Amino acid sequence: xxxxxxxxxxxxxxxxxxxxxxxxxxxxxxxxxxxxxxxxxxxxxxxxxxxxxxxxxxxxxxxxxxxxxxxxxxxxxxxxxxxxxxxxxxxxxxxxxxxxxxxxxxxxxxxxxxxxxxxxxxxxxxxxxxxxxxxxxxxxxxxxxxxxxxxxxxxxxxxxxxxxxxxxxxxxxxxxxxxxxxxxxxxxxxxxxxxxxxxxxxxxxxxxxxxxxxxxxxxxxxxxxxxxx
Ligand code: 5RP
Numbered sequence: 001x002x003x004x005x006x007x008x009x010x011x012x013x014x015x016x017x018x019x020x021x022x023x024x025x026x027x028x029x030x031x032x033x034x035x036x037x038x039x040x041x042x043x044x045x046x047x048x049x050x051x052x053x054x055x056x057x058x059x060x061x062x063x064x065x066x067x068x069x070x071x072x073x074x075x076x077x078x079x080x081x082x083x084x085x086x087x088x089x090x091x092x093x094x095x096x097x098x099x100x101x102x103x104x105x106x107x108x109x110x111x112x113x114x115x116x117x118x119x120x121x122x123x124x125x126x127x128x129x130x131x132x133x134x135x136x137x138x139x140x141x142x143x144x145x146x147x148x149x150x151x152x153x154x155x156x157x158x159x160x161x162x163x164x165x166x167x168x169x170x171x172x173x174x175x176x177x178x179x180x181x182x183x184x185x186x187x188x189x190x191x192x193x194x195x196x197x198x199x200x201x202x203x204x205x206x207x208x209x210x211x212x213x214x215x216x217x218x219x220x221x222x223x224x225x226x227x228x229x
Contacts, residue, residue, distance in 0.1 A: 006121030006122060006216075006218055007217060008034045010031055011034025011035040012035065015035045015037075023053065023078075024039075024053070025053050025084065025109040025110070026053065026054045028054075028058060028059050028085070029084075029085035032083060032119065043068065044067070051069050053076060078113070081114065081116075083119060084106055084116065084119070085097070090127065093214060095211060103204075104203040113210075116210050117214075118214045119217070120214065122216050131183075135179040136178055137158070137176065137178075137179055137195055138204075146198075147200045147201055151195070151198075155182075156179035156180060158179045160177060161178050174202050185206070189208050
């Protein structure tokens with residue numbers, strides 16, 4: 001039976017964009033999980049030749065379990081294609097990412113990718129970023145008070161991300177503030193620049209000019225593919 005879950009149709013559709021011989025960035029999250037599944041099917045059924053570069057320990061584990069060959073960043077210069085999820089994406093393809101905590105490695109991988117394909121359900125497509133989802137900011141634990149103060153000065157309410165009552169620790173050993181912007185984010189480009197300049201901040205979940213294609217899954221099993229002009 002054809003899938004009707006928007007994440008599944010989107011994730012699987014994007015995996016079909018991969019061609020033999022490609023080096024592919026593997027994003028993180030529940031939508032990319034379906035991409036990994038479909039890639040593993042294609043490797044088994046079509047002898048598809050790919051190397052994947054994972055953006056998180058979680059994706060590395062899942063891809064390994066599924067039999068997807070992996071490479072590390074020091075083995076590749078550029079990636080042909082990356083398939084990743086998003087928490088919000090707007091009409092200009094600017095995004096909030098980092099709901100799964102993998103924003104730093106996701107941004108590094110996106111930065112060396114020829115074509116960044118974003119897989120989402122339609123609920124992630126928004127007019128203005130930050131109204132429905134908090135903006136993740138990864139920071140070095142030592143700098144917590146000073147980073148929080150600057151984030152407040154930028155108009156947000158930073159909330160320390162917890163896991164089982166303890167600060168959530170990223171794959172890089174850092175912590176995350178999820179930042180509420182009561183009016184949403186009017187100037188995503190300017191805000192990204194301002195946040196990433198703060199000493200102690202490692203990365204910000206605003207992804208500016210990094211996405212080229214968005215694959216939007218709908219209830220009922222259809223997809224819409226939008227390409228950046
Ligand atoms: C992880 C991310 C994910 O891509 C984002 O949270 C989307 O996840 P999902 O596909 O599970 O909704 O940025 O850091």
